[in-house]
Amino acid sequence: MPQFLDTCDSGFEGAFAALLGMKREDSPDVDAVVASIIADVRARGDAAVIELTARFDRMDLEPARLAFSEAEIEAEIAKVSGEDRAALELAAARIRAYHARQMPEDARWEDASGAVLGWRWGPISSAGLYVPGGLASYPSSVLMNAIPAKVAGVERLVVVCPTPGGVVNPLVLLAARIAGVDAVYRIGGAQAIAALAYGTETIRPVDKITGPGNAYVAAAKRRVFGRVGIDMIAGPSEILVIADGDNDPDWIALDLLSQAEHDESAQSILVTPDAGFAQAVAEAVARRLETLERRAIAGASWRDFGAVIVTRDLDEAAALSNRVAPEHLELCVADPEALAAKITHAGAIFLGAWTPEAIGDYVGGPNHVLPTARSARFSSGLSVMDFLKRTTLARMTPSALRAIGPAAERLAISESLQAHGLSVRARLDRLNEG
Amino acid sequence: MPQFLDTCDSGFEGAFAALLGMKREDSPDVDAVVASIIADVRARGDAAVIELTARFDRMDLEPARLAFSEAEIEAEIAKVSGEDRAALELAAARIRAYHARQMPEDARWEDASGAVLGWRWGPISSAGLYVPGGLASYPSSVLMNAIPAKVAGVERLVVVCPTPGGVVNPLVLLAARIAGVDAVYRIGGAQAIAALAYGTETIRPVDKITGPGNAYVAAAKRRVFGRVGIDMIAGPSEILVIADGDNDPDWIALDLLSQAEHDESAQSILVTPDAGFAQAVAEAVARRLETLERRAIAGASWRDFGAVIVTRDLDEAAALSNRVAPEHLELCVADPEALAAKITHAGAIFLGAWTPEAIGDYVGGPNHVLPTARSARFSSGLSVMDFLKRTTLARMTPSALRAIGPAAERLAISESLQAHGLSVRARLDRLNEG
Numbered sequence: 001m002p003q004f005l006d007t008c009d010s011g012f013e014g015a016f017a018a019l020l021g022m023k024r025e026d027s028p029d030v031d032a033v034v035a036s037i038i039a040d041v042r043a044r045g046d047a048a049v050i051e052l053t054a055r056f057d058r059m060d061l062e063p064a065r066l067a068f069s070e071a072e073i074e075a076e077i078a079k080v081s082g083e084d085r086a087a088l089e090l091a092a093a094r095i096r097a098y099h100a101r102q103m104p105e106d107a108r109w110e111d112a113s114g115a116v117l118g119w120r121w122g123p124i125s126s127a128g129l130y131v132p133g134g135l136a137s138y139p140s141s142v143l144m145n146a147i148p149a150k151v152a153g154v155e156r157l158v159v160v161c162p163t164p165g166g167v168v169n170p171l172v173l174l175a176a177r178i179a180g181v182d183a184v185y186r187i188g189g190a191q192a193i194a195a196l197a198y199g200t201e202t203i204r205p206v207d208k209i210t211g212p213g214n215a216y217v218a219a220a221k222r223r224v225f226g227r228v229g230i231d232m233i234a235g236p237s238e239i240l241v242i243a244d245g246d247n248d249p250d251w252i253a254l255d256l257l258s259q260a261e262h263d264e265s266a267q268s269i270l271v272t273p274d275a276g277f278a279q280a281v282a283e284a285v286a287r288r289l290e291t292l293e294r295r296a297i298a299g300a301s302w303r304d305f306g307a308v309i310v311t312r313d314l315d316e317a318a319a320l321s322n323r324v325a326p327e328h329l330e331l332c333v334a335d336p337e338a339l340a341a342k343i344t345h346a347g348a349i350f351l352g353a354w355t356p357e358a359i360g361d362y363v364g365g366p367n368h369v370l371p372t373a374r375s376a377r378f379s380s381g382l383s384v385m386d387f388l389k390r391t392t393l394a395r396m397t398p399s400a401l402r403a404i405g406p407a408a409e410r411l412a413i414s415e416s417l418q419a420h421g422l423s424v425r426a427r428l429d430r431l432n433e434g
Numbered sequence: 435m436p437q438f439l440d441t442c443d444s445g446f447e448g449a450f451a452a453l454l455g456m457k458r459e460d461s462p463d464v465d466a467v468v469a470s471i472i473a474d475v476r477a478r479g480d481a482a483v484i485e486l487t488a489r490f491d492r493m494d495l496e497p498a499r500l501a502f503s504e505a506e507i508e509a510e511i512a513k514v515s516g517e518d519r520a521a522l523e524l525a526a527a528r529i530r531a532y533h534a535r536q537m538p539e540d541a542r543w544e545d546a547s548g549a550v551l552g553w554r555w556g557p558i559s560s561a562g563l564y565v566p567g568g569l570a571s572y573p574s575s576v577l578m579n580a581i582p583a584k585v586a587g588v589e590r591l592v593v594v595c596p597t598p599g600g601v602v603n604p605l606v607l608l609a610a611r612i613a614g615v616d617a618v619y620r621i622g623g624a625q626a627i628a629a630l631a632y633g634t635e636t637i638r639p640v641d642k643i644t645g646p647g648n649a650y651v652a653a654a655k656r657r658v659f660g661r662v663g664i665d666m667i668a669g670p671s672e673i674l675v676i677a678d679g680d681n682d683p684d685w686i687a688l689d690l691l692s693q694a695e696h697d698e699s700a701q702s703i704l705v706t707p708d709a710g711f712a713q714a715v716a717e718a719v720a721r722r723l724e725t726l727e728r729r730a731i732a733g734a735s736w737r738d739f740g741a742v743i744v745t746r747d748l749d750e751a752a753a754l755s756n757r758v759a760p761e762h763l764e765l766c767v768a769d770p771e772a773l774a775a776k777i778t779h780a781g782a783i784f785l786g787a788w789t790p791e792a793i794g795d796y797v798g799g800p801n802h803v804l805p806t807a808r809s810a811r812f813s814s815g816l817s818v819m820d821f822l823k824r825t826t827l828a829r830m831t832p833s834a835l836r837a838i839g840p841a842a843e844r845l846a847i848s849e850s851l852q853a854h855g856l857s858v859r860a861r862l863d864r865l866n867e868g
Contacts, residue, residue, distance in 0.1 A: 084848050087841040094838070098551055101541060109535075116785070117532060117799050122778055124812045138849050171848055207812040222656065226667045229812035233660045248864075254857035261853045293852050336829070343825070344556055351550070351829035354861060358854035359830060362842040365551050366826035378558045378641040378663035380824040390814040391777070392800035395770070395785035396793060404528070407521040408796040414518050414605055415572050418727050419695045420792035423688035427788060430682075 002268075002282070002306030006275070007316055016309070020323060020374070024236045024265040024305055027215055034190045034219040041194035046201045052191040057133070057164045059186070063202045068173065068184045076170040077177060084171060091363045092143050092178045098365030099151045102384040108393065115400040118393045123153035124229070126204070127387060128196035129181070130211035131172055133162035133188055139175035140361060144368050145210050145382065146179035152387035157181050158206065160196060162188020188213075193220035197228045210382065212369075231386055235373030236265035239357055240326035240346075242317045243281075244333045245274030247353055253284035255330055258358050260301035261294040267305040269324065271317040275310045282308055318342035325376040328357045347376045398431055436702075436716070436740030440709070441750055450743075454757060454808070458670045458699040458739055461649055468624045468653040475628035480635045486625040491567070491598045493620065497636045502607065502618045510604040511611060518605060525797045526577050526612045532799030533585045536818040542827065549834040552827045557587035558663070560638070561821060562630035563615070564645035564655075565606055567596035567622055573609035574795060578802050579644050579816065580613035586821035591615050592640065594630060596622020622647075627654035631662045644816065646803075665820055669807030670699035673791055674760035674780075676751045677715075678767045679708030681787055687718035689764055692792050694735035695728040701739040703758065705751040709744045716742055752776040759810040762791045781810045832865055 005015050040048040046063045053059050068076075108118030129145045131137060142159065149157050159176050161168070163186045176184050185203060187195065193213075199205035208229035209221060221230045239259035243252050256268035272278050285302060289295050311317045318339055321329060325345035333339050336351040343349060347370030350357055361368045369382035396405075405424045412420035439449050474482040480497045487493050502510075542552030563579045565571060576593065583591050593610050595602070597620045610618050619637060621629065627647075633639035642663035643655060655664045673693035677686050690702035706712050719736060723729050745751045752773060755763060759779035767773050770785040777783060781804030784791055795802045803816035830839075839858045846855035 083844055087844040087848075090838065090841040091845060094545075097545065101543070102553075104538065107535060111528075111531065111799070115798070119536075119800070125778070140845055140849065222659070225656070225659075226669070226807070226809065229809070235660070248860070251857065251860050254853055254860055257853040258851065258857045261851060288853070288856075293850070298853065340827070344559070345823075346825050348826045348828070351827060354832055354835050355828055355830040356857040356861065358846055358851075358857045359835070359839065359842050360826075360828055361851075361854060362845045363838045364549065364828040364830075365545070366553070366828055370826075371823075373660070375660065375663070376823065376825070378823060381826055383824065385819070389779075389805070389810065389812060390817065391780050391810070392782040392794075392804075392815055393774070393785060394782070394789055394794055394798040394800055396789040396798075398788055401788050401793070404524065404797045405793065407524040408793050410517055410521040411525060411574055411796045412792055414521075415574065416727070417692065417695060417792075417795075419688055419691040419722070419732065420795060422722075423685065423692045423790040423792045426682070426685050426688055427790060 002302055002308055004278070004308050006310045007312060016320070019307055022305065024267060030215050030219050034216055034223060037190040038194040038220060038223060041191050041200065042198045049187055049191050049195050049200055052189065053187050056189055057162050059163065059166055061186070066185050066187060066202055068186060073173050073177065073184070076168060077174040079170045080174050085174060088139060088143070088171065088175055088178055091140065092147060094363050094365045095143055095147045096151060099148045099367070099384050103151070104385065104388070113400040113403040114397045115404070116395040119390050120393060121388045121390050123155070124207045124387050124389060125154070126156040126206040127154045127208045127210065128206040129157065129159045130192065130209060130213050130217055131159055131161040132213055133164050137161065137169045137172055139169065139171035140368065141212065142172055142175035143179055146176065146181050148367065148382060148384045149387045150180045152384045154387050156206070159184045160187050160192035162186065162192070190216045190220035193217060193224060197224035208387070210386065231369070231382055232371065232375070232379060235375070236263060236267065237327050237372045238267035238269070239328040239330065240269045240271060240321050240324055241330040241332060242271045242314065242321060242339065243277065243330070244272065244314065245277040246334065247277065247332050249277065249280035249284040250288070251353060251356070252281045252332060253288050255356050256281070256285060256302070256306070257288055257292065257298050258356070259328065260298040260306065261292065264297050264300040265305065266301045268302060269307045269309065269326070271309045271311060271320055273311050273313050273317065278308045278310050314339055315342065321346065325374045327370045327372045327376060328360070330355070330357055345376045347371045347381050401427055402431055436736050436742055438712070438742050440744045441746055450754070453741055456739065458701060464649050464653050468650055468657060471624040472628040472654060472657060475625050475634065476632045483621055483625050483629050483634055486623065487621050490623055491596050493597060493600055495620070500619050500621060500636055502620060507607050507611065507618070510602060511608040513604045514608050519608065522573060522577070522605065522609055522612055525574065526581060528797050528799045529577055529581045530585060533582045533801070533818050537585070538819065538822070547834040547837040548831045549838070550829040553824050554827060555822045555824050557589070558641045558821050558823060559588070560590040560640040561588045561642045561644065562640040563591065563593045564626065564643060564647050564651055565593055565595040566647055567598050571595065571603045571606055573603065573605035574802065575646065576606055576609035577613055580610065580615050582801065582816060582818045583821045584614045586818045588821050590640070593618045594621050594626040596620065596626070624650045624654035627651060627658060631658035642821070644820065665803070665816060666805065666809070666813060669809070670697055670701065671761045671806045672701035672703070673762040673764065674703045674705060674755050674758055675764040675766060676705045676748065676755060676773065677711065678706065678748065679711040680768065681711065681766050683711065683714035683718040684722070685787060685790070686715045686766060687722050689790050690715070690719060690736070690740070691722055691726065691732050692790070693762065694732040694740065695726065698731050698734040699739065700735045702736060703741045703743065703760070705743045705745060705754055707745050707747050707751065712742045712744050748773055749776065755780065759808045761804045761806045761810060762794070764789070764791055779810045781805045781815050835861055836865055
């Protein structure tokens with residue numbers, strides 16, 4: 001059974017704080033192993049990648065087979081049904097349309113001093129996308145990572161995806177094709193991250209790496225950060241549903257379970273001012289759990305990390321949600337817009353009971369790569385911005401320099417940076433001569 | 435002497451690649467020490483911070499004295515001259531005006547399916563700014579970090595700044611005051627980062643940490659990344675100047691030296707199509723070096739990492755600059771705008787010879803916290819965006835769900851995420867009943 005909390009109970013604050021502080025993931029300390037894998041790939045390139053792939057993925061490769069060939073890709077995607085292909089294409093079109101609106105604008109203006117200032121956005125040249133193998137090999141994640149990169153204008157976009165025992169998900173290859181990915185390498189783990197960051201004989205290095213992965217992948221991303229850009233270190237994900245009593249308990253139960261079924265360390269929280277409704281949802285969850293294919297995973301998540309919180313009112317629910325800063329937030333209430341205005345921290349908000357979170361995972365349009373583990377307090381979901389960078393621009397005229405140069409010289413001297421001051425002074429002196 | 439390269443030489447490509455790959459910084463492996471400092475601060479809070487400060491900064495503190503008192507701040511800033519204060523205020527006003535233009539817009543629209551989509555920006559609630567002590571304690575960096583945070587709307591903004599032996603720079607406190615910083619703690623090192631990330635009895639944790647620091651600070655930021663947001667791991671910085679022969683060699687020499695004087699591992703590169711001018715600049719650098727207070731530092735940087743590259747033309751200069759992806763790029767040419775259009779990777783561009791880089795360090799308006807060590811390939815300078823996060827919004831209507839829900843259900847099933855599919859199906863069934 002999940003935790004049942006009531007904000008009117010005297011022990012509530014302690015119990016809620018414990019819920020917030022709960023460690024949901026054992027991060028094994030794989031840092032030393034990962035460091036040696038990265039060093040090995042840097043030193044020996046393809047040979048190291050191939051050996052590590054043989055060991056971890058039981059796959060014998062050779063350099064020419066690290067990437068899927070055109071013929072292999074064609075053969076795999078031919079297996080995809082027309083319905084699945086149509087669904088992926090609808091998703092891709094909607095994700096593309098949403099992200100196209102995120103393209104930021106350049107700016108340039110002249111200020112009162114006569115200085116021309118501004119900035120300019122440009123795409124990262126190349127990006128690598130990590131796609132997990134096995135059960136968590138989600139074609140939807142390929143779309144969610146690759147499409148923003150292509151919208152941003154990334155020239156070269158490659159995917160790495162381990163294929164343990166040679167098994168590949170045809171939908172992953174189709175999603176890569178639809179999204180415009182240039183190459184797919186059948187490698188994974190820390191060795192794939194190292195290959196993307198440093199390059200090998202056959203794999204050119206990229207400038208940024210995105211995408212989720214296991215503890216080895218996460219540790220490797222943390223290590224190569226700085227050498228290349230990374231998106232974020234993803235943690236176990238969560239949903240928080242704020243619902244009034246005027247909802248179908250079964251819908252809300254399924255929404256909670258759609259998070260729980262991802263992972264035993266996922267977290268689903270219902271917050272409602274209606275104690276009777278809370279009970280009804282808990283019963284619906286129990287009923288639905290019995291029939292779910294992934295009931296072992298979803299059941300463990302709901303039992304260990306699930307919570308049902310009864311509040312005095314919706315305002316209190318919003319305040320609690322802001323302390324959680326959930327990755328996904330459903331507002332299943334009569335006036336979701338009014339409640340949304342009270343939300344300060346959330347990765348994505350789903351407004352109204354007709355918007356189950358699963359819509360956002362696939363076809364809504366917004367990105368499903370979102371800040372987990374309370375990081376919505378300080379970070380955002382993946383977007384076009386993650387594949388762009390900004391260059392600032394400044395141009396002084398002689399009169400602008402005359403106006404603001406002396407202050408720069410003064411500050412340089414106060415910081416004991418003499419050459420800084422002299423570089424301004426030399427120009428001011430020329431103006432004074434003239 | 436710095437390296438002299440000529441793109442017409444047969445050995446150029448190898449020499450340039452070596453220049454790009456040059457390791458300019460010895461990062462001592464302080465990770466184990468930092469891990470234990472962080473664990474100590476988490477376990478013992480203020481007591482650990484105070485002990486570590488006594489050990490590393492030769493400062494005896496008690497909890498009530500971790501933060502500067504109002505009276506101490508007033509007494510320190512009273513020491514600042516009127517001219518220095520006016521210069522800081524001019525800088526602050528210009529930085530504020532520039533960054534105010536960076537505030538991104540919210541968006542919301544209805545698409546063809548009837549779905550309402552959009553996003554909303556909001557500030558991070560609290561941020562901590564690391565300011566190094568000693569020589570590199572720059573008031574300008576306080577402004578450059580704190581003002582974007584305040585423009586973004588960060589509610590609580592604190593500074594940590596070590597004061598070894600009790601020595602504090604009054605200008606740092608004044609800059610913090612001008613920028614609207616709420617508290618300044620006289621602590622530094624990994625212990626200060628740990629205190630900001632996890633909190634102590636007297637220091638409330640923050641959601642994001644920005645600002646430069648030494649190897650311990652950098653390692654600590656890397657470790658707490660995820661628990662809190664961080665800005666970037668700063669490396670040794672660099673300037674690249676593209677200049678035609680129609681420049682005063684002395685100005686360009688001073689611009690190169692204003693980078694070199696920062697740090698022995700800083701890098702200054704001149705790229706010019708005019709071999710005679712290249713020679714004249716090298717001579718001017720040598721001449722200016724003799725009289726600089728920081729000639730030991732600047733001289734070592736110029737000798738070990740400086741480079742003068744003669745190219746066939748300006749187009750080739752731009753192409754080389756793009757491979758360097760310099761933090762600072764000066765375009766001292768007749769038509770800097772035309773050349774800027776060919777630049778794909780640079781942190782900040784300074785257009786024309788009247789715009790020495792030092793203007794950007796202090797009073798230009800754009801941020802001087804910029805991507806170093808070639809990371810302009812994938813990242814941007816500090817901005818208001820670093821203190822904001824975006825929440826995506828989606829709202830389905832029944833008819834929108836009818837239009838796109840089946841595709842979501844299909845993809846959920848293909849990913850073996852049954853509850854995801856059922857959460858959509860339950861709603862579609864209701865619509866079909868109705």
